[in-house]
Amino acid sequence: MFRQLKARFGSAIAMAVVGVLGVWLIAMVTLPQLQMIDYSFRPSLLPAEIGGPKDHWTLDNYVTLFNNEIHLAIFFKTLWSSVLVTLLTLCVSYPLAYFLAKVASPGQAALCLLLLVIPFWVNEILRTFAWFILLAYSGPLNELLLSMGLIERPIRYMSGDAGVLIGMVYAYILFMVFPLYNAIESLDGNQIRAARDLGAGSLRTHWRIVIPHAKPGIATGCIMTFMLAAGSYAVPALLGSPGSRWFTQIIYNWFFAGGDWNQGAAYAFMLLVLCIGFMSLVMRLFKVGLADIAK
Amino acid sequence: MSAQRLLDWGLRFYIGVFFVYLFLPLTIMAAATFNDSRFPTIVPWNGTTLKWFGELWADGGMWAALGNSLMVAGGVLCMAIPIGVASALFLTTVESRAKPFVYGLILSPLLTPGVIIGISTLIFWRQFDVSGGLFLTILGQTTFISAYVMLMVMARLQRFDRTLERAALDLGATPWQAFRRVLLPFLKPAILSAAVIAFLQSFENYNTSLFVVGYDTTLTVYIASKVRTGLTPAVNALGLLLILFTVILAIVYETKRRRELKPKGV
Numbered sequence: 001m002f003r004q005l006k007a008r009f010g011s012a013i014a015m016a017v018v019g020v021l022g023v024w025l026i027a028m029v030t031l032p033q034l035q036m037i038d039y040s041f042r043p044s045l046l047p048a049e050i051g052g053p054k055d056h057w058t059l060d061n062y063v064t065l066f067n068n069e070i071h072l073a074i075f076f077k078t079l080w081s082s083v084l085v086t087l088l089t090l091c092v093s094y095p096l097a098y099f100l101a102k103v104a105s106p107g108q109a110a111l112c113l114l115l116l117v118i119p120f121w122v123n124e125i126l127r128t129f130a131w132f133i134l135l136a137y138s139g140p141l142n143e144l145l146l147s148m149g150l151i152e153r154p155i156r157y158m159s160g161d162a163g164v165l166i167g168m169v170y171a172y173i174l175f176m177v178f179p180l181y182n183a184i185e186s187l188d189g190n191q192i193r194a195a196r197d198l199g200a201g202s203l204r205t206h207w208r209i210v211i212p213h214a215k216p217g218i219a220t221g222c223i224m225t226f227m228l229a230a231g232s233y234a235v236p237a238l239l240g241s242p243g244s245r246w247f248t249q250i251i252y253n254w255f256f257a258g259g260d261w262n263q264g265a266a267y268a269f270m271l272l273v274l275c276i277g278f279m280s281l282v283m284r285l286f287k288v289g290l291a292d293i294a295k
Numbered sequence: 296m297s298a299q300r301l302l303d304w305g306l307r308f309y310i311g312v313f314f315v316y317l318f319l320p321l322t323i324m325a326a327a328t329f330n331d332s333r334f335p336t337i338v339p340w341n342g343t344t345l346k347w348f349g350e351l352w353a354d355g356g357m358w359a360a361l362g363n364s365l366m367v368a369g370g371v372l373c374m375a376i377p378i379g380v381a382s383a384l385f386l387t388t389v390e391s392r393a394k395p396f397v398y399g400l401i402l403s404p405l406l407t408p409g410v411i412i413g414i415s416t417l418i419f420w421r422q423f424d425v426s427g428g429l430f431l432t433i434l435g436q437t438t439f440i441s442a443y444v445m446l447m448v449m450a451r452l453q454r455f456d457r458t459l460e461r462a463a464l465d466l467g468a469t470p471w472q473a474f475r476r477v478l479l480p481f482l483k484p485a486i487l488s489a490a491v492i493a494f495l496q497s498f499e500n501y502n503t504s505l506f507v508v509g510y511d512t513t514l515t516v517y518i519a520s521k522v523r524t525g526l527t528p529a530v531n532a533l534g535l536l537l538i539l540f541t542v543i544l545a546i547v548y549e550t551k552r553r554r555e556l557k558p559k560g561v
């Protein structure tokens with residue numbers, strides 16, 4: 001590997017490339033993750049006890065999670081809600097991506113893409129905060145619905161999971177739209193026309209032509225959205241209530257309220273396993289590889 | 296055919312609704328800045344005021360947090376740009392059986408939740424007695440922002456014509472000169488765009504920073520804590536200014552990028 005680099009750039013640059021890359025991948029990407037996993041299998045000890053007889057591998061931290069019904073329930077709620085967010089986002093994004101890629105004129109598409117990108121550049125916290133104002137108990141949305149006579153009493157959006165779901169779909173929608181758009185865009189329009197000429201209806205054309213072609217985009221969008229939703233802290237912290245806690249909030253509490261980092265590491269590792277599991281499942285279902293995702 | 300028409304109109308209607316959905320919350324948040332009400336809202340409208348900008352200006356905590364965010368972003372740029380460029384050079388030069396593995400490793404921070412990156416950084420540095428603060432925030436953010444830089448530099452590097460490099464070497468340039476005079480100028484636009492994206496990624500980061508920031512405060516952490524405790528429309532004023540800043544940056548960036556994508560002479 002080094003020989004190829006040296007042949008192209010000379011030994012000084014080749015060494016710098018390997019050095020910089022090595023430090024990043026070893027000291028920043030790999031070792032911290034391994035250390036976190038190692039931490040999760042050790043008991044929480046006083047500094048003096050570290051390295052002593054009590055310092056050995058144990059499954060205690062995981063047993064705590066499986067014995068704590070509340071935490072376990074929050075773990076599964078995070079899983080299901082993230083799946084729900086992913087599916088909702090996919091449904092909302094698909095027509096938009098299709099419109100941008102195949103229906104809109106080039107000018108319209110360029111304008112829409114620019115309009116789409118702008119909120120995407122705005123901070124996640126601010127996008128969530130915007131919904132916090134909109135969904136407030138005596139906020140604009142309730143006022144509007146009351147004045148239209150659609151509801152009789154204001155709704156508490158933020159006391160259940162509804163506010164969190166709405167906020168997440170809004171916050172992560174563009175991570176779905178862009179992969180979908182890129183995938184659908186590369187589909188030859190003649191294929192759609194051919195399907196129509198041969199008598200396929202709109203639904204059938206999408207189901208048999210567009211969606212199969214867009215598979216890598218759908219997979220990428222779903223993986224990114226799920227990962228962001230399951231790992232989100234800002235949205236549930238701002239739009240949720242104590243009754244609708246997210247798994248990340250439990251992890252945070254182990255670190256900064258409970259002071260038990262080993263326990264927190266075990267919970268964090270469970271979250272990581274959840275995301276990796278979802279990713280592998282989607283990659284297998286859609287038969288795509290890592291290279292397709294990076295596009 | 297008329298069913299098709301109807302469907303097309305339905306789609307267009309949907310797009311319209313979508314863009315309202317996209318912009319309405321941000322517009323309402325911005326509008327609430329100007330309402331003379333202690334709690335940020337637009338109903339009821341108690342009269343128009345600019346006083347929340349004054350409050351924001353007088354808020355020392357906000358300025359300290361802004362300073363921290365800029366410092367962190369600067370640190371991240373200094374580390375993530377070299378790392379990203381080095382990874383892109385590595386991936387486009389080396390052909391080996393280990394390459395898919397290295398590639399997967401390089402991409403892995405993008406597929407890891409931000410909170411996990413923060414947690415693992417915090418735990419890793421504990422053994423060296425480094426606790427949460429701006430330094431760890433820089434390290435934690437660099438871990439995944441480098442991968443974004445890599446993707447952007449790599450996209451341009453793949454279009455590089457390597458015969459140019461060989462020509463420089465044949466004409467007597469040293470490998471360093473060829474790198475410095477041929478490859479680096481070619482990569483410059485990609486490096487600049489990557490720097491803009493890396494800056495914003497760092498400036499806006501919340502999930503990773505939350506775990507490694509310690510007793511320091513970055514601007515996003517500050518905004519989140521303000522929303523939970525001590526929310527006034529001064530937060531909206533800050534939000535409005537940040538949105539204006541990002542929108543201007545986004546428009547400049549996007550128009551510049553489009554111009555580059557267009558073939559020359561057209």
